[in-house]
Amino acid sequence: MTASITSARPRHLLDFQGWSRERLTALLDNADTMNQVLDRPVRKVPALQGLTVCTAFFENSTRTRVSFELAARRMSADVVSFAAGASSLSKGESLRDTVEVLTAYKVDAYVVRHHAAGAAHLVARYSGKPVVNAGDGRRAHPTQALLDAYTVRQEFGTLEGLTVAIVGDVRHSRVARSNAELLPKLGARVVLCGPATLLPEGLAHLPGVTLTTDPREAVRGAHAVMALRLQQERMDAGYLASLQEYADTYQVNESLMREAESGAIALHPGPMNRDVEISSDVADGPRSRIVRQVENGQAVRMSVLYHLLV
Ligand code: NCD
Structure with missing residues:
Protein backbone atom coordinates (compact mmCIF):
# COMPACT_ATOMS: atom_id res chain seq x y z
CA MET A 1 0.00 0.00 0.00
CA THR A 2 2.75 2.45 0.93
CA ALA A 3 5.48 1.30 -1.43
CA SER A 4 5.67 4.59 -3.35
CA ILE A 5 5.46 6.89 -0.32
CA THR A 6 8.72 8.64 0.41
CA SER A 7 8.05 10.26 3.82
CA ALA A 8 9.07 8.34 6.97
CA ARG A 9 6.41 5.98 8.22
CA PRO A 10 4.98 7.22 11.55
CA ARG A 11 4.93 4.61 14.30
CA HIS A 12 1.84 6.03 16.03
CA LEU A 13 -1.29 7.99 15.24
CA LEU A 14 -1.37 10.46 18.12
CA ASP A 15 -2.22 13.51 15.99
CA PHE A 16 -1.22 14.40 12.43
CA GLN A 17 2.30 15.57 13.16
CA GLY A 18 4.64 13.63 10.91
CA TRP A 19 1.80 12.40 8.67
CA SER A 20 2.36 13.62 5.12
CA HIS A 141 -9.12 12.65 18.02
CA PRO A 142 -7.39 11.81 14.77
CA THR A 143 -9.45 8.80 13.65
CA GLN A 144 -12.65 10.84 13.95
CA ALA A 145 -11.14 13.51 11.70
CA LEU A 146 -10.01 10.82 9.25
CA LEU A 147 -13.50 9.34 9.03
CA ASP A 148 -14.95 12.83 8.61
CA ALA A 149 -12.47 13.59 5.83
CA TYR A 150 -13.20 10.21 4.24
CA THR A 151 -16.95 10.82 4.34
CA VAL A 152 -16.60 14.25 2.69
CA ARG A 153 -14.20 12.85 0.08
CA GLN A 154 -16.61 10.00 -0.65
CA GLU A 155 -19.32 12.58 -1.37
CA PHE A 156 -17.36 14.98 -3.56
CA GLY A 157 -14.57 12.75 -4.91
CA THR A 158 -11.91 15.08 -3.48
CA LEU A 159 -11.21 17.41 -0.58
CA GLU A 160 -9.21 19.85 -2.67
CA GLY A 161 -10.90 23.25 -2.80
CA LEU A 162 -13.77 22.30 -0.47
CA THR A 163 -14.91 24.22 2.60
CA VAL A 164 -15.98 22.47 5.81
CA ALA A 165 -17.79 24.52 8.46
CA ILE A 166 -17.66 23.22 12.03
CA VAL A 167 -20.27 24.80 14.27
CA GLY A 168 -20.62 24.50 18.05
CA ASP A 169 -18.47 23.96 21.11
CA VAL A 170 -15.11 24.29 19.40
CA ARG A 171 -13.34 25.08 22.68
CA HIS A 172 -13.85 21.64 24.19
CA SER A 173 -13.76 19.65 20.97
CA ARG A 174 -10.83 17.40 20.09
CA VAL A 175 -12.81 16.55 16.94
CA ALA A 176 -12.70 20.19 15.80
CA ARG A 177 -8.96 20.44 16.58
CA SER A 178 -8.11 17.28 14.66
CA ASN A 179 -10.22 18.32 11.69
CA ALA A 180 -8.58 21.75 11.71
CA GLU A 181 -5.22 20.00 11.56
CA LEU A 182 -6.15 17.37 8.96
CA LEU A 183 -8.48 18.93 6.40
CA PRO A 184 -6.13 21.76 5.30
CA LYS A 185 -3.36 19.16 4.82
CA LEU A 186 -5.71 17.51 2.31
CA GLY A 187 -6.55 20.76 0.51
CA ALA A 188 -9.81 21.80 2.24
CA ARG A 189 -10.56 25.01 4.10
CA VAL A 190 -12.02 24.89 7.61
CA VAL A 191 -14.28 27.50 9.18
CA LEU A 192 -14.72 27.13 12.94
CA CYS A 193 -17.80 28.78 14.38
CA GLY A 194 -19.38 29.16 17.81
CA PRO A 195 -20.17 31.71 20.47
CA ALA A 196 -17.08 33.76 21.40
CA THR A 197 -16.78 31.96 24.75
CA LEU A 198 -16.52 28.60 22.95
CA LEU A 199 -14.18 29.70 20.15
CA PRO A 200 -10.48 29.75 21.18
CA GLU A 201 -8.67 32.41 19.17
CA GLY A 202 -5.46 30.40 19.28
CA LEU A 203 -6.83 28.16 16.52
CA ALA A 204 -6.88 31.07 14.06
CA HIS A 205 -3.12 30.70 13.44
CA LEU A 206 -3.56 27.25 11.86
CA PRO A 207 -3.07 27.31 8.09
CA GLY A 208 -6.34 27.02 6.14
CA VAL A 209 -8.47 27.75 9.21
CA THR A 210 -10.69 30.76 9.90
CA LEU A 211 -12.88 31.59 12.88
CA THR A 212 -16.21 33.36 13.06
CA THR A 213 -18.98 33.81 15.61
CA ASP A 214 -21.54 34.23 12.80
CA PRO A 215 -23.05 30.87 11.75
CA ARG A 216 -24.47 32.20 8.48
CA GLU A 217 -21.11 33.54 7.46
CA ALA A 218 -19.53 30.22 8.48
CA VAL A 219 -21.75 28.03 6.30
CA ARG A 220 -21.91 30.33 3.27
CA GLY A 221 -20.09 28.44 0.51
CA ALA A 222 -19.55 25.37 2.71
CA HIS A 223 -19.72 21.89 1.18
CA ALA A 224 -20.07 20.18 4.55
CA VAL A 225 -21.43 21.50 7.83
CA MET A 226 -20.52 19.66 11.02
CA ALA A 227 -22.44 20.29 14.23
CA LEU A 228 -20.65 19.77 17.54
CA ARG A 229 -22.14 18.77 20.87
CA LEU A 230 -21.92 21.16 23.81
CA GLN A 231 -19.48 19.25 26.03
CA GLN A 232 -20.99 20.34 29.31
CA GLU A 233 -19.01 17.71 31.20
CA ARG A 234 -15.85 19.64 30.26
CA MET A 235 -17.25 23.10 31.00
CA ASP A 236 -15.93 24.54 34.23
CA ALA A 237 -17.54 27.97 33.90
CA GLY A 238 -20.62 29.73 32.56
CA TYR A 239 -19.84 29.58 28.86
CA LEU A 240 -23.49 29.83 27.83
CA ALA A 241 -26.43 31.93 28.98
CA SER A 242 -28.88 29.13 28.19
CA LEU A 243 -29.24 26.14 25.90
CA GLN A 244 -32.22 27.78 24.24
CA GLU A 245 -30.27 30.92 23.46
CA TYR A 246 -27.45 28.79 22.06
CA ALA A 247 -29.82 26.76 19.89
CA ASP A 248 -31.59 29.88 18.61
CA THR A 249 -28.36 31.10 17.01
CA TYR A 250 -26.09 28.13 16.44
CA GLN A 251 -28.34 25.13 15.78
CA VAL A 252 -27.57 23.45 12.45
CA ASN A 253 -31.10 23.37 11.01
CA GLU A 254 -32.72 23.61 7.57
CA SER A 255 -32.69 27.39 7.62
CA LEU A 256 -28.92 27.45 8.27
CA MET A 257 -28.24 24.66 5.76
CA ARG A 258 -29.97 26.70 3.04
CA GLU A 259 -27.08 29.20 3.29
CA ALA A 260 -24.55 26.46 2.42
CA GLU A 261 -23.71 25.15 -1.07
CA SER A 262 -26.69 23.47 -2.74
CA GLY A 263 -25.22 19.96 -2.45
CA ALA A 264 -23.86 20.50 1.06
CA ILE A 265 -23.91 17.59 3.49
CA ALA A 266 -24.48 17.63 7.25
CA LEU A 267 -22.16 15.80 9.66
CA HIS A 268 -22.04 15.13 13.40
CA PRO A 269 -19.36 13.13 15.24
CA GLY A 270 -21.86 11.92 17.86
CA PRO A 271 -23.13 11.60 20.49
CA MET A 272 -25.84 13.96 19.31
CA ASN A 273 -28.17 16.11 21.36
CA ARG A 274 -31.02 16.49 18.92
CA ASP A 275 -32.70 19.85 18.77
CA VAL A 276 -29.82 21.54 20.61
CA GLU A 277 -26.82 21.63 18.23
CA ILE A 278 -28.66 20.00 15.30
CA SER A 279 -32.32 19.80 14.36
CA SER A 280 -33.90 16.40 13.76
CA ASP A 281 -34.99 17.41 10.26
CA VAL A 282 -31.34 17.92 9.27
CA ALA A 283 -30.03 14.90 11.25
CA ASP A 284 -32.56 12.59 9.58
CA GLY A 285 -32.89 14.46 6.29
CA PRO A 286 -31.43 13.91 2.82
CA ARG A 287 -28.31 15.99 3.45
CA SER A 288 -27.33 14.00 6.53
CA ARG A 289 -24.28 11.74 6.28
CA ILE A 290 -24.24 10.98 10.00
CA VAL A 291 -24.96 7.26 9.57
CA ARG A 292 -22.37 7.13 6.79
CA GLN A 293 -19.80 8.61 9.18
CA VAL A 294 -20.48 5.81 11.64
C1 NCD B 1 -16.56 12.84 20.35
C2 NCD B 1 -15.50 12.68 21.39
O1 NCD B 1 -15.57 11.83 22.26
O2 NCD B 1 -14.54 13.41 21.25
N1 NCD B 1 -17.27 11.68 20.08
C3 NCD B 1 -16.73 10.70 19.29
O3 NCD B 1 -15.69 10.15 19.53
N2 NCD B 1 -17.42 10.36 18.18
C4 NCD B 1 -17.37 14.06 20.53
C5 NCD B 1 -18.20 14.25 21.78
O4 NCD B 1 -18.01 13.60 22.80
O5 NCD B 1 -19.06 15.14 21.72
Missing part, protein backbone atom coordinates in the same frame (compact mmCIF):
# COMPACT_ATOMS: atom_id res chain seq x y z
CA ARG A 21 -0.44 14.35 2.70
CA GLU A 22 0.54 11.40 0.53
CA ARG A 23 0.47 9.02 3.49
CA LEU A 24 -2.88 10.34 4.69
CA THR A 25 -4.26 9.97 1.19
CA ALA A 26 -3.00 6.37 1.03
CA LEU A 27 -4.69 5.70 4.34
CA LEU A 28 -8.01 7.03 3.05
CA ASP A 29 -7.58 5.10 -0.22
CA ASN A 30 -7.02 1.94 1.79
CA ALA A 31 -10.25 2.59 3.71
CA ASP A 32 -12.04 2.10 0.35
CA THR A 33 -10.57 -1.41 0.23
CA MET A 34 -11.64 -2.01 3.82
CA ASN A 35 -15.19 -0.91 2.96
CA GLN A 36 -15.18 -3.53 0.20
CA VAL A 37 -14.20 -6.14 2.79
CA LEU A 38 -17.10 -4.97 4.99
CA ASP A 39 -19.51 -5.39 2.07
CA ARG A 40 -18.59 -9.06 1.61
CA PRO A 41 -20.69 -11.84 3.12
CA VAL A 42 -17.65 -12.93 5.17
CA ARG A 43 -16.22 -9.76 6.65
CA LYS A 44 -12.85 -11.00 7.77
CA VAL A 45 -9.28 -10.87 6.46
CA PRO A 46 -6.19 -12.44 8.03
CA ALA A 47 -4.03 -9.25 8.03
CA LEU A 48 -3.51 -8.99 11.82
CA GLN A 49 -3.63 -12.67 12.68
CA GLY A 50 -1.45 -13.45 15.70
CA LEU A 51 -1.39 -9.82 16.92
CA THR A 52 -3.14 -8.52 20.03
CA VAL A 53 -4.70 -5.06 20.15
CA CYS A 54 -5.65 -3.53 23.49
CA THR A 55 -8.40 -0.92 23.55
CA ALA A 56 -7.72 1.06 26.72
CA PHE A 57 -10.61 3.43 27.42
CA PHE A 58 -10.20 5.68 30.44
CA GLU A 59 -13.23 7.71 29.32
CA ASN A 60 -16.66 6.64 28.08
CA SER A 61 -17.26 5.84 24.45
CA THR A 62 -19.73 3.92 22.32
CA ARG A 63 -18.92 4.22 18.64
CA THR A 64 -15.17 4.75 18.88
CA ARG A 65 -14.53 1.76 21.14
CA VAL A 66 -16.92 -0.60 19.34
CA SER A 67 -15.65 0.36 15.90
CA PHE A 68 -12.00 -0.09 16.91
CA GLU A 69 -12.73 -3.49 18.43
CA LEU A 70 -14.65 -4.62 15.36
CA ALA A 71 -11.97 -3.17 13.09
CA ALA A 72 -9.26 -5.20 14.85
CA ARG A 73 -11.36 -8.38 14.92
CA ARG A 74 -12.30 -8.12 11.26
CA MET A 75 -8.60 -8.22 10.52
CA SER A 76 -8.22 -11.31 12.75
CA ALA A 77 -6.40 -9.62 15.65
CA ASP A 78 -7.09 -10.72 19.21
CA VAL A 79 -8.63 -7.88 21.19
CA VAL A 80 -8.38 -7.20 24.89
CA SER A 81 -10.57 -4.40 26.19
CA PHE A 82 -9.60 -2.44 29.21
CA ALA A 83 -12.12 -0.14 30.87
CA ALA A 84 -10.76 2.18 33.55
CA GLY A 85 -13.73 1.82 35.90
CA ALA A 86 -13.33 -1.96 36.09
CA SER A 87 -9.54 -1.95 36.52
CA SER A 88 -6.89 -1.50 39.20
CA LEU A 89 -6.69 2.17 38.23
CA SER A 90 -9.63 2.63 40.57
CA LYS A 91 -7.31 1.20 43.27
CA GLY A 92 -4.72 3.90 42.57
CA GLU A 93 -2.48 2.10 40.08
CA SER A 94 -0.62 4.54 37.85
CA LEU A 95 -1.00 4.71 34.08
CA ARG A 96 2.61 3.59 33.76
CA ASP A 97 2.16 0.48 35.92
CA THR A 98 -1.07 -0.38 34.11
CA VAL A 99 0.61 -0.14 30.71
CA GLU A 100 3.58 -2.20 31.89
CA VAL A 101 1.24 -4.97 33.02
CA LEU A 102 -0.61 -4.99 29.70
CA THR A 103 2.65 -4.95 27.77
CA ALA A 104 3.93 -7.90 29.83
CA TYR A 105 0.94 -9.84 28.49
CA LYS A 106 2.32 -9.21 24.98
CA VAL A 107 -0.06 -6.59 23.70
CA ASP A 108 1.15 -5.49 20.24
CA ALA A 109 -0.71 -2.16 19.91
CA TYR A 110 -2.86 0.17 21.95
CA VAL A 111 -5.92 2.23 21.20
CA VAL A 112 -6.18 4.82 23.98
CA ARG A 113 -8.88 7.22 25.09
CA HIS A 114 -8.18 9.40 28.11
CA HIS A 115 -9.50 12.58 29.69
CA ALA A 116 -5.98 14.01 29.93
CA ALA A 117 -4.31 15.61 26.90
CA GLY A 118 -1.08 13.77 26.11
CA ALA A 119 -2.10 10.45 27.72
CA ALA A 120 -1.73 8.53 24.44
CA HIS A 121 1.83 9.89 24.08
CA LEU A 122 2.61 8.52 27.53
CA VAL A 123 1.24 5.10 26.64
CA ALA A 124 3.44 5.17 23.52
CA ARG A 125 6.47 5.96 25.67
CA TYR A 126 5.72 3.43 28.41
CA SER A 127 4.75 0.56 26.12
CA GLY A 128 7.13 1.04 23.19
CA LYS A 129 4.28 -0.24 21.00
CA PRO A 130 2.25 1.48 18.26
CA VAL A 131 -0.50 3.64 19.77
CA VAL A 132 -3.64 5.10 18.21
CA ASN A 133 -5.07 8.08 20.04
CA ALA A 134 -8.84 7.58 20.31
CA GLY A 135 -9.31 10.98 21.99
CA ASP A 136 -7.14 12.70 24.61
CA GLY A 137 -8.86 15.45 26.57
CA ARG A 138 -9.76 18.28 24.26
CA ARG A 139 -6.52 17.90 22.27
CA ALA A 140 -6.90 15.38 19.45
CA GLU A 295 -20.22 3.17 8.90
CA ASN A 296 -17.00 4.67 7.57
CA GLY A 297 -15.52 4.76 11.07
CA GLN A 298 -14.98 1.04 11.00
CA ALA A 299 -13.28 0.99 7.57
CA VAL A 300 -11.06 3.96 8.44
CA ARG A 301 -10.00 2.37 11.74
CA MET A 302 -9.20 -0.88 9.92
CA SER A 303 -7.03 1.14 7.58
CA VAL A 304 -5.25 2.88 10.49
CA LEU A 305 -4.51 -0.40 12.29
CA TYR A 306 -3.32 -1.96 9.04
CA HIS A 307 -1.08 1.00 8.35
CA LEU A 308 0.57 0.87 11.78
CA LEU A 309 0.84 -2.88 12.22
CA VAL A 310 1.44 -4.51 8.84
Whole structure:
Protein backbone atom coordinates (compact mmCIF):
# COMPACT_ATOMS: atom_id res chain seq x y z
CA MET A 1 0.00 0.00 0.00
CA THR A 2 2.75 2.45 0.93
CA ALA A 3 5.48 1.30 -1.43
CA SER A 4 5.67 4.59 -3.35
CA ILE A 5 5.46 6.89 -0.32
CA THR A 6 8.72 8.64 0.41
CA SER A 7 8.05 10.26 3.82
CA ALA A 8 9.07 8.34 6.97
CA ARG A 9 6.41 5.98 8.22
CA PRO A 10 4.98 7.22 11.55
CA ARG A 11 4.93 4.61 14.30
CA HIS A 12 1.84 6.03 16.03
CA LEU A 13 -1.29 7.99 15.24
CA LEU A 14 -1.37 10.46 18.12
CA ASP A 15 -2.22 13.51 15.99
CA PHE A 16 -1.22 14.40 12.43
CA GLN A 17 2.30 15.57 13.16
CA GLY A 18 4.64 13.63 10.91
CA TRP A 19 1.80 12.40 8.67
CA SER A 20 2.36 13.62 5.12
CA ARG A 21 -0.44 14.35 2.70
CA GLU A 22 0.54 11.40 0.53
CA ARG A 23 0.47 9.02 3.49
CA LEU A 24 -2.88 10.34 4.69
CA THR A 25 -4.26 9.97 1.19
CA ALA A 26 -3.00 6.37 1.03
CA LEU A 27 -4.69 5.70 4.34
CA LEU A 28 -8.01 7.03 3.05
CA ASP A 29 -7.58 5.10 -0.22
CA ASN A 30 -7.02 1.94 1.79
CA ALA A 31 -10.25 2.59 3.71
CA ASP A 32 -12.04 2.10 0.35
CA THR A 33 -10.57 -1.41 0.23
CA MET A 34 -11.64 -2.01 3.82
CA ASN A 35 -15.19 -0.91 2.96
CA GLN A 36 -15.18 -3.53 0.20
CA VAL A 37 -14.20 -6.14 2.79
CA LEU A 38 -17.10 -4.97 4.99
CA ASP A 39 -19.51 -5.39 2.07
CA ARG A 40 -18.59 -9.06 1.61
CA PRO A 41 -20.69 -11.84 3.12
CA VAL A 42 -17.65 -12.93 5.17
CA ARG A 43 -16.22 -9.76 6.65
CA LYS A 44 -12.85 -11.00 7.77
CA VAL A 45 -9.28 -10.87 6.46
CA PRO A 46 -6.19 -12.44 8.03
CA ALA A 47 -4.03 -9.25 8.03
CA LEU A 48 -3.51 -8.99 11.82
CA GLN A 49 -3.63 -12.67 12.68
CA GLY A 50 -1.45 -13.45 15.70
CA LEU A 51 -1.39 -9.82 16.92
CA THR A 52 -3.14 -8.52 20.03
CA VAL A 53 -4.70 -5.06 20.15
CA CYS A 54 -5.65 -3.53 23.49
CA THR A 55 -8.40 -0.92 23.55
CA ALA A 56 -7.72 1.06 26.72
CA PHE A 57 -10.61 3.43 27.42
CA PHE A 58 -10.20 5.68 30.44
CA GLU A 59 -13.23 7.71 29.32
CA ASN A 60 -16.66 6.64 28.08
CA SER A 61 -17.26 5.84 24.45
CA THR A 62 -19.73 3.92 22.32
CA ARG A 63 -18.92 4.22 18.64
CA THR A 64 -15.17 4.75 18.88
CA ARG A 65 -14.53 1.76 21.14
CA VAL A 66 -16.92 -0.60 19.34
CA SER A 67 -15.65 0.36 15.90
CA PHE A 68 -12.00 -0.09 16.91
CA GLU A 69 -12.73 -3.49 18.43
CA LEU A 70 -14.65 -4.62 15.36
CA ALA A 71 -11.97 -3.17 13.09
CA ALA A 72 -9.26 -5.20 14.85
CA ARG A 73 -11.36 -8.38 14.92
CA ARG A 74 -12.30 -8.12 11.26
CA MET A 75 -8.60 -8.22 10.52
CA SER A 76 -8.22 -11.31 12.75
CA ALA A 77 -6.40 -9.62 15.65
CA ASP A 78 -7.09 -10.72 19.21
CA VAL A 79 -8.63 -7.88 21.19
CA VAL A 80 -8.38 -7.20 24.89
CA SER A 81 -10.57 -4.40 26.19
CA PHE A 82 -9.60 -2.44 29.21
CA ALA A 83 -12.12 -0.14 30.87
CA ALA A 84 -10.76 2.18 33.55
CA GLY A 85 -13.73 1.82 35.90
CA ALA A 86 -13.33 -1.96 36.09
CA SER A 87 -9.54 -1.95 36.52
CA SER A 88 -6.89 -1.50 39.20
CA LEU A 89 -6.69 2.17 38.23
CA SER A 90 -9.63 2.63 40.57
CA LYS A 91 -7.31 1.20 43.27
CA GLY A 92 -4.72 3.90 42.57
CA GLU A 93 -2.48 2.10 40.08
CA SER A 94 -0.62 4.54 37.85
CA LEU A 95 -1.00 4.71 34.08
CA ARG A 96 2.61 3.59 33.76
CA ASP A 97 2.16 0.48 35.92
CA THR A 98 -1.07 -0.38 34.11
CA VAL A 99 0.61 -0.14 30.71
CA GLU A 100 3.58 -2.20 31.89
CA VAL A 101 1.24 -4.97 33.02
CA LEU A 102 -0.61 -4.99 29.70
CA THR A 103 2.65 -4.95 27.77
CA ALA A 104 3.93 -7.90 29.83
CA TYR A 105 0.94 -9.84 28.49
CA LYS A 106 2.32 -9.21 24.98
CA VAL A 107 -0.06 -6.59 23.70
CA ASP A 108 1.15 -5.49 20.24
CA ALA A 109 -0.71 -2.16 19.91
CA TYR A 110 -2.86 0.17 21.95
CA VAL A 111 -5.92 2.23 21.20
CA VAL A 112 -6.18 4.82 23.98
CA ARG A 113 -8.88 7.22 25.09
CA HIS A 114 -8.18 9.40 28.11
CA HIS A 115 -9.50 12.58 29.69
CA ALA A 116 -5.98 14.01 29.93
CA ALA A 117 -4.31 15.61 26.90
CA GLY A 118 -1.08 13.77 26.11
CA ALA A 119 -2.10 10.45 27.72
CA ALA A 120 -1.73 8.53 24.44
CA HIS A 121 1.83 9.89 24.08
CA LEU A 122 2.61 8.52 27.53
CA VAL A 123 1.24 5.10 26.64
CA ALA A 124 3.44 5.17 23.52
CA ARG A 125 6.47 5.96 25.67
CA TYR A 126 5.72 3.43 28.41
CA SER A 127 4.75 0.56 26.12
CA GLY A 128 7.13 1.04 23.19
CA LYS A 129 4.28 -0.24 21.00
CA PRO A 130 2.25 1.48 18.26
CA VAL A 131 -0.50 3.64 19.77
CA VAL A 132 -3.64 5.10 18.21
CA ASN A 133 -5.07 8.08 20.04
CA ALA A 134 -8.84 7.58 20.31
CA GLY A 135 -9.31 10.98 21.99
CA ASP A 136 -7.14 12.70 24.61
CA GLY A 137 -8.86 15.45 26.57
CA ARG A 138 -9.76 18.28 24.26
CA ARG A 139 -6.52 17.90 22.27
CA ALA A 140 -6.90 15.38 19.45
CA HIS A 141 -9.12 12.65 18.02
CA PRO A 142 -7.39 11.81 14.77
CA THR A 143 -9.45 8.80 13.65
CA GLN A 144 -12.65 10.84 13.95
CA ALA A 145 -11.14 13.51 11.70
CA LEU A 146 -10.01 10.82 9.25
CA LEU A 147 -13.50 9.34 9.03
CA ASP A 148 -14.95 12.83 8.61
CA ALA A 149 -12.47 13.59 5.83
CA TYR A 150 -13.20 10.21 4.24
CA THR A 151 -16.95 10.82 4.34
CA VAL A 152 -16.60 14.25 2.69
CA ARG A 153 -14.20 12.85 0.08
CA GLN A 154 -16.61 10.00 -0.65
CA GLU A 155 -19.32 12.58 -1.37
CA PHE A 156 -17.36 14.98 -3.56
CA GLY A 157 -14.57 12.75 -4.91
CA THR A 158 -11.91 15.08 -3.48
CA LEU A 159 -11.21 17.41 -0.58
CA GLU A 160 -9.21 19.85 -2.67
CA GLY A 161 -10.90 23.25 -2.80
CA LEU A 162 -13.77 22.30 -0.47
CA THR A 163 -14.91 24.22 2.60
CA VAL A 164 -15.98 22.47 5.81
CA ALA A 165 -17.79 24.52 8.46
CA ILE A 166 -17.66 23.22 12.03
CA VAL A 167 -20.27 24.80 14.27
CA GLY A 168 -20.62 24.50 18.05
CA ASP A 169 -18.47 23.96 21.11
CA VAL A 170 -15.11 24.29 19.40
CA ARG A 171 -13.34 25.08 22.68
CA HIS A 172 -13.85 21.64 24.19
CA SER A 173 -13.76 19.65 20.97
CA ARG A 174 -10.83 17.40 20.09
CA VAL A 175 -12.81 16.55 16.94
CA ALA A 176 -12.70 20.19 15.80
CA ARG A 177 -8.96 20.44 16.58
CA SER A 178 -8.11 17.28 14.66
CA ASN A 179 -10.22 18.32 11.69
CA ALA A 180 -8.58 21.75 11.71
CA GLU A 181 -5.22 20.00 11.56
CA LEU A 182 -6.15 17.37 8.96
CA LEU A 183 -8.48 18.93 6.40
CA PRO A 184 -6.13 21.76 5.30
CA LYS A 185 -3.36 19.16 4.82
CA LEU A 186 -5.71 17.51 2.31
CA GLY A 187 -6.55 20.76 0.51
CA ALA A 188 -9.81 21.80 2.24
CA ARG A 189 -10.56 25.01 4.10
CA VAL A 190 -12.02 24.89 7.61
CA VAL A 191 -14.28 27.50 9.18
CA LEU A 192 -14.72 27.13 12.94
CA CYS A 193 -17.80 28.78 14.38
CA GLY A 194 -19.38 29.16 17.81
CA PRO A 195 -20.17 31.71 20.47
CA ALA A 196 -17.08 33.76 21.40
CA THR A 197 -16.78 31.96 24.75
CA LEU A 198 -16.52 28.60 22.95
CA LEU A 199 -14.18 29.70 20.15
CA PRO A 200 -10.48 29.75 21.18
CA GLU A 201 -8.67 32.41 19.17
CA GLY A 202 -5.46 30.40 19.28
CA LEU A 203 -6.83 28.16 16.52
CA ALA A 204 -6.88 31.07 14.06
CA HIS A 205 -3.12 30.70 13.44
CA LEU A 206 -3.56 27.25 11.86
CA PRO A 207 -3.07 27.31 8.09
CA GLY A 208 -6.34 27.02 6.14
CA VAL A 209 -8.47 27.75 9.21
CA THR A 210 -10.69 30.76 9.90
CA LEU A 211 -12.88 31.59 12.88
CA THR A 212 -16.21 33.36 13.06
CA THR A 213 -18.98 33.81 15.61
CA ASP A 214 -21.54 34.23 12.80
CA PRO A 215 -23.05 30.87 11.75
CA ARG A 216 -24.47 32.20 8.48
CA GLU A 217 -21.11 33.54 7.46
CA ALA A 218 -19.53 30.22 8.48
CA VAL A 219 -21.75 28.03 6.30
CA ARG A 220 -21.91 30.33 3.27
CA GLY A 221 -20.09 28.44 0.51
CA ALA A 222 -19.55 25.37 2.71
CA HIS A 223 -19.72 21.89 1.18
CA ALA A 224 -20.07 20.18 4.55
CA VAL A 225 -21.43 21.50 7.83
CA MET A 226 -20.52 19.66 11.02
CA ALA A 227 -22.44 20.29 14.23
CA LEU A 228 -20.65 19.77 17.54
CA ARG A 229 -22.14 18.77 20.87
CA LEU A 230 -21.92 21.16 23.81
CA GLN A 231 -19.48 19.25 26.03
CA GLN A 232 -20.99 20.34 29.31
CA GLU A 233 -19.01 17.71 31.20
CA ARG A 234 -15.85 19.64 30.26
CA MET A 235 -17.25 23.10 31.00
CA ASP A 236 -15.93 24.54 34.23
CA ALA A 237 -17.54 27.97 33.90
CA GLY A 238 -20.62 29.73 32.56
CA TYR A 239 -19.84 29.58 28.86
CA LEU A 240 -23.49 29.83 27.83
CA ALA A 241 -26.43 31.93 28.98
CA SER A 242 -28.88 29.13 28.19
CA LEU A 243 -29.24 26.14 25.90
CA GLN A 244 -32.22 27.78 24.24
CA GLU A 245 -30.27 30.92 23.46
CA TYR A 246 -27.45 28.79 22.06
CA ALA A 247 -29.82 26.76 19.89
CA ASP A 248 -31.59 29.88 18.61
CA THR A 249 -28.36 31.10 17.01
CA TYR A 250 -26.09 28.13 16.44
CA GLN A 251 -28.34 25.13 15.78
CA VAL A 252 -27.57 23.45 12.45
CA ASN A 253 -31.10 23.37 11.01
CA GLU A 254 -32.72 23.61 7.57
CA SER A 255 -32.69 27.39 7.62
CA LEU A 256 -28.92 27.45 8.27
CA MET A 257 -28.24 24.66 5.76
CA ARG A 258 -29.97 26.70 3.04
CA GLU A 259 -27.08 29.20 3.29
CA ALA A 260 -24.55 26.46 2.42
CA GLU A 261 -23.71 25.15 -1.07
CA SER A 262 -26.69 23.47 -2.74
CA GLY A 263 -25.22 19.96 -2.45
CA ALA A 264 -23.86 20.50 1.06
CA ILE A 265 -23.91 17.59 3.49
CA ALA A 266 -24.48 17.63 7.25
CA LEU A 267 -22.16 15.80 9.66
CA HIS A 268 -22.04 15.13 13.40
CA PRO A 269 -19.36 13.13 15.24
CA GLY A 270 -21.86 11.92 17.86
CA PRO A 271 -23.13 11.60 20.49
CA MET A 272 -25.84 13.96 19.31
CA ASN A 273 -28.17 16.11 21.36
CA ARG A 274 -31.02 16.49 18.92
CA ASP A 275 -32.70 19.85 18.77
CA VAL A 276 -29.82 21.54 20.61
CA GLU A 277 -26.82 21.63 18.23
CA ILE A 278 -28.66 20.00 15.30
CA SER A 279 -32.32 19.80 14.36
CA SER A 280 -33.90 16.40 13.76
CA ASP A 281 -34.99 17.41 10.26
CA VAL A 282 -31.34 17.92 9.27
CA ALA A 283 -30.03 14.90 11.25
CA ASP A 284 -32.56 12.59 9.58
CA GLY A 285 -32.89 14.46 6.29
CA PRO A 286 -31.43 13.91 2.82
CA ARG A 287 -28.31 15.99 3.45
CA SER A 288 -27.33 14.00 6.53
CA ARG A 289 -24.28 11.74 6.28
CA ILE A 290 -24.24 10.98 10.00
CA VAL A 291 -24.96 7.26 9.57
CA ARG A 292 -22.37 7.13 6.79
CA GLN A 293 -19.80 8.61 9.18
CA VAL A 294 -20.48 5.81 11.64
CA GLU A 295 -20.22 3.17 8.90
CA ASN A 296 -17.00 4.67 7.57
CA GLY A 297 -15.52 4.76 11.07
CA GLN A 298 -14.98 1.04 11.00
CA ALA A 299 -13.28 0.99 7.57
CA VAL A 300 -11.06 3.96 8.44
CA ARG A 301 -10.00 2.37 11.74
CA MET A 302 -9.20 -0.88 9.92
CA SER A 303 -7.03 1.14 7.58
CA VAL A 304 -5.25 2.88 10.49
CA LEU A 305 -4.51 -0.40 12.29
CA TYR A 306 -3.32 -1.96 9.04
CA HIS A 307 -1.08 1.00 8.35
CA LEU A 308 0.57 0.87 11.78
CA LEU A 309 0.84 -2.88 12.22
CA VAL A 310 1.44 -4.51 8.84
C1 NCD B 1 -16.56 12.84 20.35
C2 NCD B 1 -15.50 12.68 21.39
O1 NCD B 1 -15.57 11.83 22.26
O2 NCD B 1 -14.54 13.41 21.25
N1 NCD B 1 -17.27 11.68 20.08
C3 NCD B 1 -16.73 10.70 19.29
O3 NCD B 1 -15.69 10.15 19.53
N2 NCD B 1 -17.42 10.36 18.18
C4 NCD B 1 -17.37 14.06 20.53
C5 NCD B 1 -18.20 14.25 21.78
O4 NCD B 1 -18.01 13.60 22.80
O5 NCD B 1 -19.06 15.14 21.72
